[in-house]
Amino acid sequence: MPSISNKGQAMPESPIRKLVPYAEAAIKKGRNIYQLNIGQPDIKTPAKALAAVKDNAIEVLSYSHSAGFESYRNKLSQYYRNHNIDVAPDELIITTGGSEALLFTMGSICDAGDEVIIPEPFYANYNGFATSSGVKVVPVKSKIEEGFALPPISEFEKLITEKTKAILICNPGNPTGYLYTKEEIDQLAEIVKKHDLFIVADEVYREFAYDGAKHYSIMSVPGIEQNAIMIDSVSKRYSMCGARIGCMASKNKEVMSTAMKFAQARLSPPTFAQIASEAALDTPQDYFEEVIQEYTSRRNLLVEGLEQIPGVKVAKPKGAFYCIAELPVKDAEDFAKWLLESFELNNETVMVAPAAGFYSTPNTGLNQVRIAYVLKKENLEKALEILKAALKEYKG
Known part of the structure; x- marks a missing residue:
């Protein structure tokens, strides 16, 4: 059988998208997922x-x-x-x-x-x-x-x-x-x-x-x-x-x-x-002012909520719409899979991106996740509630 290139074998999987099959399986079970794993804003695209x-x-x-x-x-x-x-x-x-x-x-x-x-x-x-x-x-x-x-x-x-x-x-x-x-x-x-x-x-x-x-x-x-x-x-x-x-x-x-x-x-x-x-490019400045105000509010809600979860450490972002959170787990990827496969709260769960894939140094960031605060505040509040309950139950 013809062989795959060394370059192809070395190409890393995306930590942002690699858990998609687990999410698809959860959705087929009828589960609602708050997707905090990907930087897809829910802000409306400018009408122009x-x-x-x-x-x-x-x-x-x-x-x-x-x-x-x-x-x-x-x-x-x-x-x-x-x-x-x-x-x-x-x-x-x-x-x-x-x-x-x-x-x-x-x-x-x-x-x-x-x-x-x-x-x-x-x-x-x-x-x-x-x-x-x-x-x-x-x-x-x-x-x-x-x-x-x-x-x-x-x-x-x-x-x-x-x-x-x-x-x-x-x-x-x-x-x-x-x-x-x-x-x-x-x-x-x-x-x-x-x-x-x-x-x-x-x-x-x-x-x-x-x-x-x-x-x-x-x-x-x-x-x-x-x-x-x-x-x-x-x-x-x-x-x-x-x-x-x-x-x-x-x-x-x-x-x-x-x-x-x-x-x-x-x-x-x-x-x-x-x-x-x-x-x-013709988008008026007030569009950005409203967006910044919205993301600032979301950031504050997320960071304050994470800081109230026992064992969680988070660095407060100064820009973009992501944060890295350190969780009280040994393997954040296993935890992220478990969230999708085995955990639900009122038939809902959350999807996060394991942070090890954002490092080049081996065995680094294993207990960290990236969270994108691109959801409305009421959904972020629900996601935080689910994450808090999940960490309390997780035995990994």
Whole structure:
């Protein structure tokens, strides 16, 4: 029988989606599941974005430019400038989600065997993108006791080798919800300048910053124009996960011309999704103000509720809509499966994402879960009640 590739065998499963078969089985039993495992907002997509597709009179659904519609890149450039991020239209490539932007980036700056340093826990698919690109992830551990703040720069220094090509961060963080301060971003800027590295920032949660905090983009840091690469997406900002539209941005012309070859190889990003994304840029500011207010309220309810459950430790997020919770269990994945297979409260249960998959270091985060507070508050309250009862009963 023909054999599967080593790369295919090494490709990790998604900790976010690997328990879906257990959830499907629970649903077939008639059980209601509060899905806290995936960052799928229940906030409505802006009406303008949906109307732009619904009311469109296109007769031939054609390719776009490989870099995306010029009209979209022009409007997107203006959006960034409104956020004090000076990115020109020709410094942008529209991609099929932030995922493709990360793949283009790794393909453009790394060869097989090169290394990328990432503070962990990190977005689980970074492991998958690295495996696809033949890149080695070198983790630097952040701590729940410190709210998952940036590890000391000295810890990064220890890990830099001749194979190191970049530092990758997610800001605000998925799965931690941590928002890097200006001082932390400046520290990272200094180290990439010192060692002539790239800094790649996944900034898809830019709008989701709480308690008066401000997001500080790597694209706003002077002196690292040739080092900085930004990843972005419409998925979370406009509650448009299914559109699969993102972008990569850099002032480094060599990086962008290289990434364009990858963009040309896949032809173009999807047309209708670009139309919706371009229209979404006309969304008024009060939409975001209402969303931030709603997520802040959900965060507070969730964190306060988790803190009242005996044995649970949680880091309060400063952005995005996730938190990492440490549970009084040895194996969070076993607990998550048990929730779906064997536990119910009034014929309801919850689904969480085991956090070990958000680490690269083996046997780390085994008693942690990622929780996405993307449900209405009344549903979060029910989910907390179920989680509290489940932890009291679980014998694993």
